[in-house]
Amino acid sequence: MGYSLDFGWLADATGAIARGAATTILLIAVTTLAGTLLSILGAAGRRNGPLLLKRAIGVYVEIIRNTPFLVQLFFIFFGLPSIGIRLDPVLAAMLAMTLNMAAYTIEIVGAGLDAVPRGQTEAALALGLRPRQVFVKIVLPQALKVIFPALTSQIVIMMLESAVVSQIAVRELTYEADMLQARTFRAFETYFVVTMVYLVLSMGLRRLLVSGGRRALGAGVS
Amino acid sequence: MIEFTFWDIVRNLLLAARWTVLLSLAAFVGGGVVGMVVLFFRIAKNKWSRRMASGYIALFQGTPLLMQLFLMFFGLPMLGLRIEPWTAAAFGLTFFASAYLAEIWRGGVDALPRGQWDAGASLGLHYLQELRLIILPQAFSITRAPTVGFLVQLIKSTALTSIIGFEELVRTSNAINNATFEPFTVYGLVALIFFIMCFPLTQYARSLERRATKN
Numbered sequence: 317m318g319y320s321l322d323f324g325w326l327a328d329a330t331g332a333i334a335r336g337a338a339t340t341i342l343l344i345a346v347t348t349l350a351g352t353l354l355s356i357l358g359a360a361g362r363r364n365g366p367l368l369l370k371r372a373i374g375v376y377v378e379i380i381r382n383t384p385f386l387v388q389l390f391f392i393f394f395g396l397p398s399i400g401i402r403l404d405p406v407l408a409a410m411l412a413m414t415l416n417m418a419a420y421t422i423e424i425v426g427a428g429l430d431a432v433p434r435g436q437t438e439a440a441l442a443l444g445l446r447p448r449q450v451f452v453k454i455v456l457p458q459a460l461k462v463i464f465p466a467l468t469s470q471i472v473i474m475m476l477e478s479a480v481v482s483q484i485a486v487r488e489l490t491y492e493a494d495m496l497q498a499r500t501f502r503a504f505e506t507y508f509v510v511t512m513v514y515l516v517l518s519m520g521l522r523r524l525l526v527s528g529g530r531r532a533l534g535a536g537v538s
Numbered sequence: 539m540i541e542f543t544f545w546d547i548v549r550n551l552l553l554a555a556r557w558t559v560l561l562s563l564a565a566f567v568g569g570g571v572v573g574m575v576v577l578f579f580r581i582a583k584n585k586w587s588r589r590m591a592s593g594y595i596a597l598f599q600g601t602p603l604l605m606q607l608f609l610m611f612f613g614l615p616m617l618g619l620r621i622e623p624w625t626a627a628a629f630g631l632t633f634f635a636s637a638y639l640a641e642i643w644r645g646g647v648d649a650l651p652r653g654q655w656d657a658g659a660s661l662g663l664h665y666l667q668e669l670r671l672i673i674l675p676q677a678f679s680i681t682r683a684p685t686v687g688f689l690v691q692l693i694k695s696t697a698l699t700s701i702i703g704f705e706e707l708v709r710t711s712n713a714i715n716n717a718t719f720e721p722f723t724v725y726g727l728v729a730l731i732f733f734i735m736c737f738p739l740t741q742y743a744r745s746l747e748r749r750a751t752k753n
Contacts, residue, residue: 384697479602
């Protein structure tokens with residue numbers, strides 16, 4: 317028995333695919349902002365914070381990095397309600413994605429902070445800047461420039477992993493694909509089209525981040 | 539209704555973890571073999587073979603693993619292959635791993651000085667001998683840390699095969715959770731089992747990395 321491909325359903329499905337893609341973009345946008353902020357705080361805390369905070373950040377990073385994202389998501393969405401923290405699926409997804417990404421980017425941002433020569437801090441302090449100003453205006457921009465490629469890759473990886481949040485019924489791209497294939501019985505074609513949409517999204521996201529980074533951090537960002 | 543004690547949950551999860559381990563190993567070995575082939579294409583002298591391999595790698599690194607698994611699960615039957623969750627999972631993860639491993643090893647090959655190739659050629663070795671005796675051993679040895687690091691990623695990725703119906707750790711935990719209504723305990727234990735599998739490897743990768751930077 318031969319199987320012939322059929323893309324006739326696609327015309328009626330573009331709306332659903334676009335809606336799903338928009339949700340995926342929203343998820344990764346929120347995660348990028350919150351995750352980057354959290355990882356800057358985390359990396360700074362791991363270097364200059366009190367001992368207890370340093371330990372806590374270290375444990376958090378190890379736990380997240382050595383367990384699957386899917387399990388973290390299930391733990392947050394199904395597990396936390398039993399201790400009284402009930403989250404709506406979209407919030408749970410955003411929280412899980414942010415916590416997951418930050419564990420990786422804390423180490424990336426940390427490596428960037430270490431790469432900035434000590435003399436930069438000393439010179440800035442000698443000019444009379446306050447320690448917080450030194451960090452925000454002198455050290456951080458230079459660190460971000462160094463780590464920008466690694467940060468970009470991590471954001472793209474997180475966007476691809478966000479396909480998993482369809483499992484807690486967040487209506488993003490994969491969820492829409494599941495719904496479509498259940499309606500059209502064209503599973504292979506549906507997932508093929510959606511995979512291509514993901515490919516375009518990941519290439520577009522990478523390009524957007526690189527050009528945005530070049531504008532914000534100046535030349536030399538690749 | 540069957541009552542699950544804490545130890546019943548642990549025992550069932552550990553039994554299911556065997557499948558997670560087995561799938562990780564199968565995908566790592568399979569991915570290594572296919573990855574070698576991709577690597578050969580990726581570093582070949584022919585421009586088109588290099589482009590094809592880059593495209594293959596970009597395709598797998600630019601799309602979600604979950605989609606790749608779905609395409610395996612629904613696509614292979616169209617080619618007339620009878621497919622079950624286990625085969626779809628093993629094939630899907632093998633191709634996924636091959637793209638990443640090829641790219642990691644390619645980095646190792648590129649990092650070697652040009653003189654290594656020239657020296658091999660001047661000793662009268664032909665292309666395959668150069669690769670086998672000079673280039674690949676060095677490329678593998680300097681990429682050992684990222685390779686182990688990828689194994690950790692692969693073990694974690696097996697969790698996704700629960701979604702296409704492969705009975706590994708996460709799928710079993712979903713079933714246990716549905717019977718016991720103790721998600722906090724069940725998913726906490728699953729996370730712990732994954733942690734026990736991955737953490738030693740992470741530490742090993744880190745020590746390899748430290749040793750590499752010291753030299």
